[in-house]
Amino acid sequence: MRSRLTRKAAGLVALALLALGGLAALGVYVTSEEPSWYARLRYPLEYEHIIASHAENYEIDGALLAALIYRESKFDSEAVSSSGAIGLMQLLPTTADGIAQFTGGGEFVRDDLYDAEINVRYGSFYLRRLLMKYQGLELALAAYNAGQANVDEWIVEESGIVYPETREYVRDVVRLSAVYRRAYGSRLGDEVETVGIATEP
16 A cells, blocks of 8 residues: 555656646746755756855855856866857856966966866856956856957947847846755855955955
């Protein structure tokens, strides 16, 4: 009797997962009401100690960092984009080389970006600089996605974020940061206000 009940319960859980997965496939996402166990299932977390450590070092919310990594590479440290961006946080080698020179890492080579610790350290440094420069989360994320030159031009022209894909990117990362905070909580460190940062790291 107990085994039949267990199988029935397992079947109900499977049906619930299929239903939720079907909604996600249709582009329907439940956010504030999404149960944390399903959020953890749908949005995995890897390299959490590296993320939490660099989030603390650079005063960035760990959930924001995890969300950005998920959006950029889905935690694939070997990911390479069509534009040549590499690793977890999808950094261009030229950007990473500049960060390395600025932070004293003069021995940087391209393959370093496949190292999760280095990639997240450089990506966190870069995101922190963008947050400082633009004094706001949305523009910082837009610059991470579309480049600083484009965002600077949009600011001068007062046009808002011009690229639809960048608007979608910003929305996704903001939404996912709330999901990661709710799903993983203190595993990503303390929640940190990342808007309006005015101090040097």
